[in-house]
Amino acid sequence: xxxxxxxxxxxxxxxxxxxxxxxxxxxxxxxxxxxxxxxxxxxxxxxxxxxxxxxxxxxxxxxxxxxxxxxxxxxxxxxxxxxxxxxxxxxxxxxxxxxxxxxxxxxxxxxxxxxxxxxxxxx
Numbered sequence: 001x002x003x004x005x006x007x008x009x010x011x012x013x014x015x016x017x018x019x020x021x022x023x024x025x026x027x028x029x030x031x032x033x034x035x036x037x038x039x040x041x042x043x044x045x046x047x048x049x050x051x052x053x054x055x056x057x058x059x060x061x062x063x064x065x066x067x068x069x070x071x072x073x074x075x076x077x078x079x080x081x082x083x084x085x086x087x088x089x090x091x092x093x094x095x096x097x098x099x100x101x102x103x104x105x106x107x108x109x110x111x112x113x114x115x116x117x118x119x120x121x122x123x
Contacts, residue, residue, distance in 0.1 A: 001027065002029070003024070003025045004022055004024055004096050004113060005114055006022050006094065006114040006117040008020040008117060012120070013086075013122050014122065015086065016121075017082070017083060017084045018083045018119060019080055019081065019082045019083070020096075020117060020119070021078055021081075022034065022079045023077065023078045024077045024078070024098060025077065029054075029077065029098065032100060032101070033051065033098070033101055033104075034070075034072070034098055035051075035097045035098075035099065035105075036048040036050065036079075037095050037096075038090075038092035038093065038095070038119075039092055039095070040089075046061065046063075047106075047107065048061055048068065048094070049064065050070070052101065053072065058070050064090075067083065068081060068084070069081075069082045070082075081094065081096075086119075086121045088121045091119060091120050093116040094118075094119050095114050097111075098111060098112045099111050
């Protein structure tokens with residue numbers, strides 16, 4: 001079992017920055033990936049990016065590449081999503097998820113999810 005708790009969401013103006021945190025607890029995350037997804041009202045859940053917990057490598061959706069950065073603090077079992085140059089279209093509920101390495105960009109293969117945190121970007 002893995003428990004994930006996100007924090008850091010809020011309201012920000014376009015062009016601004018925000019950092020989300022995802023604190024994990026439970027079993028080891030070794031060999032697993034931590035993904036970030038978002039879902040806007042009326043839209044499907046969208047892949048944002050993921051980080052390999054052991055290797056530290058990352059992958060991002062084209063829509064956020066160059067603006068968002070995922071990092072981790074292994075000592076705190078926490079993953080961060082640093083969001084910069086935010087746009088109104090980034091408005092969504094952001095969720096972190098934990099899963100096997102093959103989960104990749106597909107939310108269907110992730111095993112555990114946080115409760116989500118709202119990010120609203122005003123124009």
